[in-house]
Amino acid sequence: MAEKYQLKKTEVWDGNMAAAHALRQAQVDVVAAYPITPSTPIVQNYAQFLADGYIDGEFVMVESEHSAMSACVGASAAGGRVATATSSQGYALMVEVLYQASGMRLPIVMTVVNRALASPLNIHGDHSDLYLGRDAGWIHLICNNPQEAYDLTLCAFKIAEDERVRLPVTTNQDGFLVSHTAQVVHPLDDDTAYKFIGDYKPLNPMLDTENPVTYGAQTEEEWHFEHKANQHKAIMDSFPVIEEVFQQFKDLTGREYKTIETYKMDDAEIALIVMGSTYETAMVAVDEARKKGIKVGVVMPRVFRPFPYNQLAEILKNVKAIATLDRSAPMGTTGALYNETAGALMANGQSAILTNYIYGLGGRDTTVEHLLQVIEETQQNAEAGKRVTPLQGFINLRGPKLSFN
Amino acid sequence: MATPKEMLTTWDKIQFGAVLPSFEDPKTKKRSKFHSYNYKVADWRVEKPVFNPDLCINCDFCWVWCPDSCILVEEVTTKRGKKQAKMVGIDYDHCKGCGVCVDVCPTPIKSLLMFPEHTPIEEALAQWPKKEDKKKD
């Protein structure tokens, strides 16, 4: 039996340590990983916990991230609770296998520390990797601070392994801004955390040799479409389960998570939509702007996939102008959050003025001051009743103003 | 279309995660509809292997080599109490007539020989070469 880890009621952990403790408390059977900055400490700490006797499990060192995810697929198909961590280039190398994992309906949990994609090489936080894995059939949860990285990693196991879902889940945290920033975390004790997640229930495990199964079957045109449609429905239908798990977590801890987080949206006339740690910075900016009489709120999809588009439209029902902030270069179009928001509004017959900002690439700092500028520009659009600012702008970019219309 | 029509299904009834069970009932080893055993692929055979049990030494070479698992065997216990796979025949539903089994058969007079598809088994066994025939060569 694994030893219990003595935790204080209040710990000061960075996001990596928080995620590592969540993996430890979940008593993951197999972690296969190829460590990469800035997520390295997650697997490093996990390996330490394992070596110190706090986990009954296996840590598999592999020769690449492609192998890491492949080993995770194998271990999960074999019938164990499986997790890993990665970032950036490692995530990119995993992409092929991400689709295999979701297609085989394997409830793997991956803690992703979001980081820019080369070239040029950069170790700092942006959402290039998150957006790369967007359509891979995984549920993507967003964490904005170490407490959330801990909480949502626990929730991730419960969501992924629910028999109504059985899909892989990532928990995303901003590289360095969350992963290497120590903040106050209130952890659960080991028994409570494990009890919340529950024992792993294998489904069609390959290690059941009495009942052999084939994983990774080939399905050509007569079957592939039906499988993919079925898989898509599974992720679309996962909302009630996600909400149920969040509710159970709230009952246990008092900490509340929603599929879409909002701040001061009740009477808001303009809104920012942003994901990641900048959501919290934007809350500070909203408070500042409201002191000047601007009725602004901020919205964050906590669950990026499945995307809660109807709920988003409902929240934005009364706003006049919206700025969507994407932390990834869309390379040839508007950002993903802009597109999702535009689709959500259009589908519900709404037509707020919508602009897009690209920010924070490669860890570029985004301050309250920068967000106040965005709020002011969005307010100009709301007052004019039409778009008077560029369709797409760039926040805190050096050089002449860059924008697209 | 490669898949039999009766196997096609709709998106809401599709096999979970494309994970395919081998058996419908593992206890009785009742094969599931996904088992490749259900695909009969022998119709195009022009020559078939015929098995002569009188000459077979149960070396299992054919069983090892057959690419379609068409050598039928059963488990027997030898006089010395050792378990052995005894060859009992050929699965003509899946044999494509490639002739590998005949090629690898090591007995002085082959215990597996190819005959035209329509030759009855008794007739084939009656035509089997004798030791004397071999000496004449």
Add this chain to the structure above:
Amino acid sequence: MLRIRWHSRAGQGAVTGAKALADVMARTGKFVQAYSVYGAEKRGAPMTAYDKIDDNPILDHSKWMSPDYVLVIDPSLVYQEEIVENTTDDTIFIVTSHLPKDELVKIAKHLEGRPLYVLDAIKISQEEIGRPIPNTPVLGAFVKVSGIIDFDTFLESIEDILSKFPQKIIDGNLRAIKRAAEEVQ
């Protein structure tokens, strides 16, 4: 909110120092944030680490800061003007140097007229800990100067935080912290 910026060279323990301070303050019920700005990721490269301490949860995740305190734990960085960036007239500087305050200001002119405290944390850490890792003595000087937390409570917390190290290291650090608190001026 109290804002502290550390100037250090990678390997001198500013990240550990910043996290230790955050840990100490969290034990008193405060909310904290400790982070650092990584550059070339090379031992010896100048780098900065940050602490934010507040009664309410800290939401601002931007790296930019106008500090209330600047802690310079490497003596050579005292001469670089980067240490006064984004500061106000009220920003308090606690720097490590072998020079007395008046002589130091003659060379490091950007510190002239600034609220300034000096200690020789390198010498203290070498003599007490046996290695030139000046993070804990500067932390001791900061606690003394700021009065942010009762000194004995601080020592208790630090002893607990360092508990994974051998007793010799713990004792050395505690001696260095106490000496720094006495010698800082």
